[in-house]
Amino acid sequence: MYRNKYRLIIPFLAPSILLYVVFVLYPYVNAMYISLTSWRGLARAPQFVGLQNYQNMLNDGNFWNALGNNAFYIAVLPVFKLSLALFFAFVLTQGVPLSKFYRVTYFFPQVMSMVAIGVLWSFVYHPTIGILQAVLKAIGISNPPVWLGNPDAVLPALAGVSIWASVGFYMVLFIAAMESIPITYYEAAMLDGATRWHMFWNITLPMIWGTLQTALIFIMIGATDMFAITQTMTEGGPNRSSEVLSTYLYQEAFISSRFGYGTAIAVALFLITLFIAVVLARLLNRENLEY
């Protein structure tokens, strides 16, 4: 029945393969080469400089500053996103009033672009027109920080926006995983007199471990990125205090025309992300429960 199957296979595959090779594979491979060149400007040709860019990176204070800011997000975002999402997911699968409404509401930020969210929160944080300042003053905090203009406040402020935007997404993931746990497990535990707290730790959490792991890796990848939110809200400022690797490499390449160096940062960013993902997968790869 598969007579002449190549008459179908070739036209069905050819356009996808062509697009994929030209626009995806080639640039990725090309990036490795460009990262080994010095390339200053559109008109000039790239010059091969070996590992020079990577060496410069090690002595570049701005690189370490940006990496440090990413490290802040890597440390902070998973804790808040996971604990809030797990909490909401568990509570909302227990049949509390309005649970349907909460699910729909919490998830909503996920359908907006990070840019729209960034603009909205730029308004909220704004020192004169922002509603947050008004709220804080109303509850008696007379001198709240200028959130996006203060080097000490800006990272937590951006982290807050990121958490606000994605808790609902992880909650929905966890709810889907929790709802596929067989009810008999809970019934058995109930007969043994287990509390909800026990059931959460001893049934729910182990049973959704695989999903939790996926979520953690997603959050980590997000924490190494943070581009749209940072670029929209602060462009890395004030004075580089919210700059992350992604905005730094964008700046280096497309504003300062240091294409070789920018690509080298991109390669470093990729290796860091890959390293985190591999380490996490290793650390967390407890036996997944089968049921």
Next chain:
Amino acid sequence: MATDSMVNPPATGQLTRYRPSNAEIAGKVLLNAVLAFWAVLVIFPMVWLLYTSFKSDQEIFFSPWTLPATPQWDNFRRGWVDARIGEFFLNSFIVVLPSLAGILFLSSMTAYVLARFPFPGNRVLFYTFLAGMLFPTFLALIPLFFLVRNLGMSSTYHGLILVYIAYSLPFSVFFLTGFFKTLPSELHEAGIIDGANQYQVFFLIMLPLAQPGLVSIGIFNFLGMWNQYLLPLVLMTDAKRYLLTQGLAYMLHQQYYRNDWSALFAAVTMIMVPTLIVYVIFQNQIQKGITVGALKG
């Protein structure tokens, strides 16, 4: 949701046995307060945005809390025309709709072949597509910028459309290959026996059967493309062709010089409200479509 009651273990049985203690009642109140607080945290900024977009600049600056004295409808006109939100909307549609059609068409054909036709290199090809999911777009960004430029497609609609399709291929092919594998092969054989050719089998039998998968992947890709910022930022540098996300960021950054906050609020409202309406209507499919990636992975 039907499953709610299933995953609602202890409540009913125990209530008959004992009265809830004060601590339990306090716990319940606290729990509901936390849930309500997060809902307010999500909703309030948007409600504030909505009513602020009807205020005058004076009101925006001097009384952030209050409702507008008289609704300033002109804010929306200035946002749509002067701040060019209308143009940005149009540009986004011009890029996203063909991209979406293209990715659904190409990825379903590719996935169908990879799922149903054994040929030498089938697995290699599948994993080559899969590899695209491993690399962040950042890594390709700079070479991609030069590639598109050298092809003469900088700041063109078709250039961005091709790039959008190409970067959506890995996940779409991966997802739909899994989907086509689940369809019964008897239908394929029956079609052939009834005299349909391979193309007819695909377009008339297989594609309609794959509809649920296409809907999920379609929503996933639509939102991903519509909300994409990085690729247009680098590839659509001509301000006349800015997409919505770019236009929005551009307007915000311009605002520090121009000070027409009310038009900007109105512009953001015009972007957010349609999204909200579509979301509320289709929230089940959308939640499924967005989470589809993580659940499979």
